[in-house]
Amino acid sequence: MLQYNWDLLFISLILLKVLGYMEDKLVTLAILTYTKAQILKNVLENEGIEAHIHNVNQIQPVISSGVRVRIKESDLPCALKITESSAWLSEGIVGEKTPEVKSTTKKILIPVDFSNYSMKACEFGFNLAKEDDSEVLLLHVYFTPLYTSSLPYGDVFNYQINDEESTKTIIKKVHADLNTLSNSINEKIKSKELPNVKYSCILREGIPEEEILRYAKEQRPKVIIMGTRGKNQKDIDLIGSVTAEVIDRSRTTVLAIPENTPFKQFGEVRKIAFLTNFDQRDLIAFEVFFEAWKAFHFSVSLIHLTELKDKWNEIKLAGIKEYFSRQYPGLEIHHDVVMSDNLLKGLDKYINDNQIDVITLTSYKRNIFARLFNPGIARKMIFHSDTPLLVIKD
Incomplete structure (x- = not known):
C-alpha cells in the first residue's frame, strides 16, 4: 500500500486552500457495495468527516453494482489515514474494485x-x-x-x-x-x-x-x-x-x-445419469453438458423420475434417447424411467444398482417464492446423496 507524507500533504492542501486554488468539492473515496459503503460512511462521520453515498448507476439507480462514498476534497488526507489504518476497510476497498468479466x-x-x-x-x-x-x-x-x-x-x-x-x-x-x-x-x-x-x-x-x-x-x-x-x-x-x-x-x-x-478427477467417471423432466430446456442443457465434458469418456443414462406409471413417459424418453443418439453418434446412451413414491429414495436405489458416478441435471431459473416453498431436486440432493452432482444452468 502507498505510504503518504501526511505532514507535507496537509501543509500543501492548507496552502492551496488559503491561496484559493482548491475548491471544497466532493471526491470519490471508494466504490463499494451498499452495506460496506454504509459502514465506511459511519466510520468517517464518527471521525468528524462528512460523507455522502451516491449511486454509480445514475440512469437506473435501483439497478446498481455499487455506490460511491464521496467526501470533501479537503478531508481526503484524514480519510485516507483512516482507511489505511483500518484492517477491515483496507481489505474491503481493495477487494471490491475487481472489474466484471463479460x-x-x-x-x-x-x-x-x-x-x-x-x-x-x-x-x-x-x-x-x-x-x-x-x-x-x-x-x-x-x-x-x-x-x-x-x-x-x-x-x-x-x-x-x-x-x-x-x-x-x-x-x-x-x-x-x-x-x-x-x-x-x-x-x-x-x-x-x-x-x-x-x-x-x-x-x-x-x-x-x-x-x-x-x-x-x-x-x-x-x-x-x-x-x-x-x-x-x-x-x-x-x-x-x-x-x-x-x-x-x-x-x-x-x-x-x-x-x-x-x-x-473427472477422467475416472464412467457412468453419468442425466435427469430429464421432458422440458425443452433439458435438450439445450444436454448440449451444453456434452460440449463441456466431451473430452472425457463415459456413458450416459437418461433418467425420468415419476411417482405414477404412464406409458407416455417411456415413449417420450425413448424418443429423446433416439434424438441424442443421432446428435452424438459416439456417445453410449441408455434410458430408464424410475418410478417410486419417494423420488429421492428411488433415485438413490437406481444410482447404487447401476453404479452411477455422477448425477447431472438442469437447474431452471425460479423466483424466490418457488425456491422457498418448493425446493428443487438439486437442493434436496445436496443433503441426501453421496454421489457428485453436476448442475447445468438453463
Whole structure:
C-alpha cells in the first residue's frame, strides 16, 4: 500500500486552500457495495468527516453494482489515514474494485473453508484444470464483527474499537489459514499428488453464498466446484447450505463433490445419469453438458423420475434417447424411467444398482417464492446423496 507524507500533504492542501486554488468539492473515496459503503460512511462521520453515498448507476439507480462514498476534497488526507489504518476497510476497498468479466473464462472457481471436503473439491478442480489448461481460483469468504453489525437490524451502525481488534484477529487468522492451504497444495504439487497448474487465493468478507455469487459474476468461471459432506452427516452443514444456495442462484455450472467420493478427477467417471423432466430446456442443457465434458469418456443414462406409471413417459424418453443418439453418434446412451413414491429414495436405489458416478441435471431459473416453498431436486440432493452432482444452468 502507498505510504503518504501526511505532514507535507496537509501543509500543501492548507496552502492551496488559503491561496484559493482548491475548491471544497466532493471526491470519490471508494466504490463499494451498499452495506460496506454504509459502514465506511459511519466510520468517517464518527471521525468528524462528512460523507455522502451516491449511486454509480445514475440512469437506473435501483439497478446498481455499487455506490460511491464521496467526501470533501479537503478531508481526503484524514480519510485516507483512516482507511489505511483500518484492517477491515483496507481489505474491503481493495477487494471490491475487481472489474466484471463479460464472457466465460477458462477459470475454475473453488470456494474453500479449509475442511477435508474443500480439499476434495481442490483435487477435482486442479485435475480438471490440467485437462484443459484452466486457472484455479480458490475463494474463502469470512465474517467479521463489523460486517455482522452492519446487517439491517437498525439504521445506525456503531463502530467500536473492540470490533476493530476482533476484525484484525479474524483477518490475521484467515490469512494464516489460506497460507496453510496454499502450502499444503504446493506440497501436493511437489509430490505429484496434484498437477502443477496456475492458481490464485482470494479472500472476501461477507455472507459466503452472496460473495461466491458476486465473485462468480465478476470472473465468469466455466464451473464452480464445491465440496459437501454427503448424506451421512448428522448436522446439516453450512457448506451444504451454501452450495444449495449457489446452485439455486448462480448462472454458472456447479459441480458438488461429497467428501467421501472415491475418485479425484473427472477422467475416472464412467457412468453419468442425466435427469430429464421432458422440458425443452433439458435438450439445450444436454448440449451444453456434452460440449463441456466431451473430452472425457463415459456413458450416459437418461433418467425420468415419476411417482405414477404412464406409458407416455417411456415413449417420450425413448424418443429423446433416439434424438441424442443421432446428435452424438459416439456417445453410449441408455434410458430408464424410475418410478417410486419417494423420488429421492428411488433415485438413490437406481444410482447404487447401476453404479452411477455422477448425477447431472438442469437447474431452471425460479423466483424466490418457488425456491422457498418448493425446493428443487438439486437442493434436496445436496443433503441426501453421496454421489457428485453436476448442475447445468438453463
